[in-house]
């Protein structure tokens with residue numbers, strides 16, 4: 029195992045086991061503790077860094093006459109009236125008079141204790157949102173208590189929480205974590221002030237302030253996180269992220285990988301790649317040649333490659349992967365290619381088999397749905413080293429799969445895999461002390477700001493050119509009401525011998541949403557197009573059936589393929605020239621772009637029709653409209669990614685699972701670009717000159733999560 033063990037928690041729990049319980053056996057955790065764990069709040073420092081979402085102001089009592097409707101206020105007054113009203117349902121109505129005006133408190137759910145505290149004559153302190161009601165001003169379900177007692181000196185923090193974790197419990201836990209945590213500085217003062225426009229407070233001051241801001245604090249700057257205390261936290265967070273990326277890069281640079289140079293098997297240098305190039309029915313594009321050279325240079329080194337190959341759908345990533353595989357196998361090592369779906373893995377298998385088998389390369393095939401006997405044969409081929417290339421789905425990373433000498437792992441559509449899966453593939457190398465080279469491929473390009481921040485430990489190659497002879501795809505947005513016209517268009521395409529994809533949203537979508545699902549659409553299209561074969565493909569079908577349907581479409585026997593998004597990634601049928609996406613308003617932007625990439629792969633002019641339906645709403649929502657508009661306006665995957673980022677924001681764009689990088693909680697890559705620049709500059713200095721502080725900083729912020737960054 030080449031991965032360093034997860035770091036130990038910064039502060040080990042010191043609680044002694046309670047008397048009467050055998051030592052060494054941890055006391056059972058309460059539901060609230062479990063909820064804390066779930067939020068990742070295990071160490072004191074985690075609690076201290078769990079910052080409020082917003083604040084409530086309980087420091088002041090407002091006179092009713094001075095308060096506006098819609099404001100959340102705290103008032104104090106005397107109960108002048110209390111009654112239980114039975115209308116459609118029982119409710120408690122209480123009138124409070126604060127001397128300037130009166131306010132009605134309305135409770136739809138209440139206990140006898142409510143009535144008791146709020147009895148006529150009592151002086152009470154009440155907090156809630158003021159509304160103008162039919163009977164004058166009122167508050168619905170306000171917080172209340174008997175008047176008296178001191179007003180708190182600080183704003184009351186409201187923390188992000190989850191079900192089963194009451195705010196009061198969380199608040200106490202956070203405050204005691206804050207009191208116990210080690211908050212000593214990890215960033216040397218000269219570095220902290222380097223190119224920093226404002227003087228930042230210490231971490232301790234910043235945290236103390238954010239957990240208990242004084243009432244005079246400008247709530248606005250706290251809530252929009254522009255307050256200097258927030259700046260300090262963002263700086264810390266960004267630095268931790270940059271440090272961990274840089275550490276990962278250095279750890280990797282210190283690791284060893286097989287240098288894949290020349291031919292071990294067949295004497296003459298690079299013969300397999302040359303033979304493959306000669307056999308290809310096309311010339312490589314300039315971009316493919318450039319990227320191929322970048323990968324070749326990496327593979328020749330004895331440092332593990334960690335490269336992302338990004339290229340728009342149809343840019344020809346597969347052949348680049350095949351060339352890398354050929355180089356690896358030529359040098360006498362094994363290569364694994366993992367794809368996220370069975371359909372895609374199967375397609376790669378067919379294509380690479382046709383390219384590589386004539387060169388004498390044996391290829392093994394692994395999927396989850398394989399028969400035991402076949403699987404056993406494959407496993408034997410892989411273990412003996414007879415199979416130079418292994419292609420498959422997640423099945424490739426199962427424990428039973430043992431490679432003889434894996435040197436190159438290729439992951440297609442890498443964003444579909446989780447970090448753990450990427451790590452698992454890399455750990456498939458059995459030779460001690462070495463790591464395989466890793467090539468990840470994606471059609472969802474990473475925008476520059478994200479690349480700088482989240483993927484600092486990644487070399488990026490870009491295919492910025494499509495193979496020649498492609499015609500641009502024309503995209504149209506069409507209302508569902510005009511389905512008939514779309515069907516007429518399909519008939520015209522069929523008459524020209526073309527094939528059509530018709531994509532529907534997922535079949536397992538909740539029944540409450542009235543989606544026209546793939547099955548119904550399939551039936552309707554079959555009836556409308558009686559002379560041709562209309563197929564259906566969805567994720568619930570058994571793999572063998574999927575395979576059969578897909579082959580009919582690939583071979584051109586089937587004219588129309590109705591499918592769910594199982595065809596989203598990688599499927600390559602150049603004769604398909606029209607894609608219809610039903611309920612396009614429900615798909616994400618990058619998904620729409622991926623789907624559209626299934627057409628426009630041959631020489632024929634291609635089109636994509638985005639059918640939308642507004643359901644009961646008078647028109648499409650703003651976000652859906654922005655997505656469809658982007659699709660019509662551009663075919664460029666980079667521009668699509670940029671707009672997607674704009675529409676969704678980086679958090680969602682990445683998704684924790686995809687990136688593996690813990691998402692930034694406090695900093696925002698757009699608004700805090702200057703702080704990111706600072707962190708990028710300071711991180712290498714910290715690592716070189718203050719290694720111990722750097723280590724503490726990363727541990728404090730990322731704890732055990734730092735490991736994930738290395739995937």
Ligand code: ADP
Nearest residue numbers: 310311312313341342343344345346347495600
């Ligand atoms: P993607 O980058 O989306 O994975 P593929 O590798 O599937 O793209 O390539 C798309 C299609 O273009 C395939 O049919 C492939 O054979 C073809 N292709 C790849 N490179 C070239 C090229 N240089 N010239 C012509 N066709 C090419």
Ligand code: MG
Nearest residue numbers: 345346440598
């Ligand atoms: Mg592909």
